[in-house]
Amino acid sequence: MNMAAPGTRWKGRVLAGLVKSWPWLKWLLAAVMLGALYYAAQWHELWRALWQLDAGWLLCAMALFVPQTLLSAWRWRCLARWDQTLSLGVAVAHTLAAAALNLTLPAKTGDFVRGGFRNMKPQHFIAGALCTLREKIADVAVLLVLLGLGLWCSASTAVTLLALLAVCNCVTAVWPACSPPWRHTMRLLWQTALLWALHMLQIACFFRAAGVLVPWDTFLARTPLALFAGLIPLTPWGLGTRDLALAVLFADVAPTAALAVVGLLMTTRYLVPGVMGLPFLTIVSSRALHERIGQELSAVIDRDGDMRLIVLPPRDESAEVEEPAIPMA
Template sequence: MTRSRLLTTGKIGLAIGLIVVILSAVDAREAWRMLRSADPRWLLAAFALLSLQTVLSALRWRLTARQLNQRIGFVRAVREYYLSQVINQSLPGGMLGDAGRAMRARGQAGLRLASLGVALERLAGQVAMAFVMGAGLVAAVVVDGGLQPPAWLAGTVAAICAGVAGVAVVAYMGGKLPGAVGRAMGGFVTDARRALTAPGVLWWQVASSLATAACNLLAFAACAKAIGIALPAGAIAVLVPLILFAMLIPVTVAGWGLREGAAATLLPLAGTSGAAGLAASVAFGLVFLAAVMPGLWPLLARRRTANL
């Protein structure tokens, strides 16, 4: 067995193992009952929100790429984004689809700028999610948002927000260094400013990133509502981003297992049960998988063309 195949098998096994552990720690029968009785109307709402966030993300990528001298048509941007998402949801690591998107877009400006456009677009989305989470934590402390965050949760959120801010600070300071490292970091900062904060671009980046974050958070809330759980605003703004951030850890397939563990651990802070957290996370994962299925169309079309 090759190293890559062994790594893939290990990540799939870890995802399955984590879910088994979670099932043993919560009321698995209750979680299954919630899933079986899920309201399809709320699941459809989640499907629509996740489909919308894909289109909005594609538009954000198109804008970012344009600032880096890449012209990508609307239809192509949406098609490529769907394709990258379906690959991310199907293969271990969660980033292979984005790497492929950069490779296919390299023709106009080269692989470096194509990769940078993809990376900055994804980074903008994560920054927006961290901003919502930080603002939600402040609001939960100042006003009653249905969530009373314990100290460890507040510390975790603060650390993530500080880490996101720290990336920008390190990149900026790195540009001041002498030699090749300083030139490389300086070039990165210049390109990032051009792509994300240039006049006429900044507010579009902010609006699209906050909109995609809202779509993801509300989609999870809709999945929770489908199984009979109404999450308070504080939980949606603070806990759900942490649950979704768990998916970014590249040790399983599409975050399966990690997301369920985070949901089963965190959602009880909002008055739900671990079983409800597990059920809501599984529902979200399945709806998300269904929502990216249009990404299979380019693959099927290419195979059909190859067989002609």
């Protein structure tokens, strides 16, 4: 027993060191993946593709961040039915603040803490996390529908069977979230479908900005797979995994340099909302913390278990004594 104890402690220290250094390892893995991709694309070709970006299509893609944020906030406001006072402006602030958290948290898990932005009570955290889970289920379902639609248009019978399987998986994923009243679930699905239409339109603008022309059925059949690859929590923001998936899936459509540029542009889908949400994260988190502290300081439980309120007496300015001035030498 005594001989095994040092080995167990040593393994525990190694595991704790890996857990602490995992964020740095994720960045290192992303750098290795991107370095290998850019080396295969040839650096001079990559710079040429960046220099030849179409500014018009790129501007259209960037402008789509506005309706995406508004629609995401509207969906969050409709889901957060426990808070009847949640306005669209506050929902926009919560959405952007969650996007700022997603810069450091993997796989967009920052969305699960939006319920605590309004109030730091545990029930609000739980309710917000459950609503966010319904959002994620709807996102996956709609993305699978788009994947199945793209695969359905292929001529191969095997691919058609895969499309049917994707639709069946979509129905299986949506069914647990379809609790009465049904109109709320249908509204969630329509909002998610419209939101993903904007997302796919933005990604299509990225492809056009990089000079990559893809048939719409091929685009719908392969883009969701790259998005799913980017959700794997191996690298921050899906860097490297999503880029490599794009380079492999669309290798027969465009050169590697152009696809690498598309991968860089798709990274802005994390970066731009996150940077925009940094001021909102500071405001929302400080406001929620102040409300929580105010609730705890406004009521004190005495020894008998009764509740009494703290009432500070008004400040009597007339009672203040003026300090004597110090004479100058």
